[in-house]
Amino acid sequence: MRAGAPVRVDRTRAGAVVLVNPNTSTATTAMMTALARRALGPARPVRGVTVARGPEMLTDPEALRAAAPEVLAAGLRATAEGDCAALLVAAFGDPGLARLREAAAPAGIPVVGLGEAALLEAAAEGTPFGIATTTPLLADAIHARVTALGLADRYTGLRLTAGAPERLSADPVLLLDRLERAVRACAERDGARAVVIGGGPLGEAAEELRVRCAVRVVAPVPAACRAITRLLTE
Structure with a gap:
């Protein structure tokens, strides 16, 4: 390496991207997980998870509000299981994004909202x-x-x-x-x-x-x- 050349530090975090579906449709989780795998390629595994409770579609403000704590719970479970490089909140309204981002910050796990x-x-x-x-x-x-x-x-x-x-x-x-x-x-x-x-x-x-x-x-x-x-x- 040439003397004085900047050293690029590889900050790539090992582990899977965990896609959290804020609605309860497992078919939707599978579809979005497949799209994420296609986008990220084989080098980055993707694991899809579905929230435990709620509607199969988020179509009104009340559904979005109700989904937020479920997203937080699902995201925290995913990080506790280990092998989590990043979290993706996979609804356009980004329910629970701010709280999950705050909760995951101490572990250095980035959280991205689909809508944002x-x-x-x-x-x-x-x-x-x-x-x-x-x-x-x-x-x-x-x-x-x-x-x-x-x-x-x-x-x-x-x-x-x-x-x-x-x-x-x-x-x-x-x-x-x-x-x-x-x-x-x-x-x-x-x-x-x-x-x-x-x-x-x-x-x-x-x-x-x-x-x-x-x-x-x-x-x-x-x-x-x-x-x-x-x-x-x-």
Whole structure:
């Protein structure tokens, strides 16, 4: 090594990324875990865990509030078991994120929220961004989250799909069609240059929309994985 050259310290932490699904759908946990494994690659194992109690979908503010302590409990169990390099809170509303981040800090375990990561990535370098999602009852919470992250000046607005979230989740073809319309409205009517798909359970649709839409679509699970990679290696 050349004398005086800076030494790069490898801060990579061994262990798995633990993906915590704040709803009780094990099928959704499996889907998001598969997306995270694809995003992180074979060098970083991913372990999916599902909260013990709560609804199968988080579609209103009360469900988000109720999920927060369940996320904290699941995250703490994961860290106690060992082999945990990072935690991913895998719901767009990031329930329990702040408390879990605080609890995991003494152990040096980073905690990333799916919504926070996707929004920050979409808005990077001042990019105007919108959000497309299926949950109208969470609109106010989404707007508040954007503001809390200091991104309101770049936010072009929220576009919601037509139809009940439960019905759309049961029909992947219809879900994709309605989400694509919402994404196109964000770009063509609102001027967004990036569109965040607002929901962990919408992860597979988000991947398809990245191919189908001309505007940059930010899929939340890969965005969270990129944030985790930066925290573990920078």
